[in-house]
Amino acid sequence: MPDFAVNLSMLFTEVPLAERFSAAAEQGFSKVEIQFPYELPAAQILDLLQHNKQQLVLLNAPAGDWFSGDRGIACHPDRVAEFRQGVSLAIDYAKKLNCPNINILSGISPANYNSKLVRETFIDNLKFCAEVCANENIQLLVEAINTQDIPGFFLNNSRQAFELFQAIDHTNIKLQYDIYHMQIMEGNVIQTLRDNLDKIGHIQFADVPGRHEPQTGELNFSNIFKALDDMGYSGITSLEYNPSASTAESLGWLKQIA
Ligand SMILES: O=C(O)C(=O)[C@H](O)CO
């Protein structure tokens, strides 16, 4: 059975972020991830983690101004300084919270720049991040996201990520393989995981369509989880879905397969 974590930005949203740690602990989760933890001071999150005997396993670097439409800025040629400042904040949180992974969102390709410059900016930023994270013993991750939910998102499939890894040529970068996004963009989930396990550092999941819990859509999660065990995946597999009912009700599948 995978080593499960739960994403506190998408599950347990019935209560404010500070209350989701204990809500997750009550459901048996000892590992949590937060997309953007910055609304709470790191010291408060540390208290919550310690109080609930939990480990924070993943956070995202700041992704620009989400409410104005940014979905990451790592590929934006005119925002390199802002991006790198955000990475410093992410590292500060990760160190204070003993979080082993930082995820980067490429962002939407900016329309006013040529595609070569956008790609080069992303590569340069990821080289920089891979190195500064390596210096702190933090694994750098980058996530591919489907272009139905975020039209124009620059990094949107696993093959593109693996090509970028060759250009980046650094040992400290891996793909955050989100089964939901990759089922939409390319399918072939189990075979892709099996063929590229050495390049995958973290897995997230939701069913398709709808981005709800397992057993609401087309994916066979029992088979996917068994395949992950069989191929020897030893990383974390995280629930990152919108519960179709309450979060507690949405966990029925987990009790069935655990
Ligand atoms: O949307 C996703 O799948 C993510 O994991 C990102 O963290 C979005 O913030």
Ligand SMILES: [Mg+2]
């Ligand atoms: Mg994800």
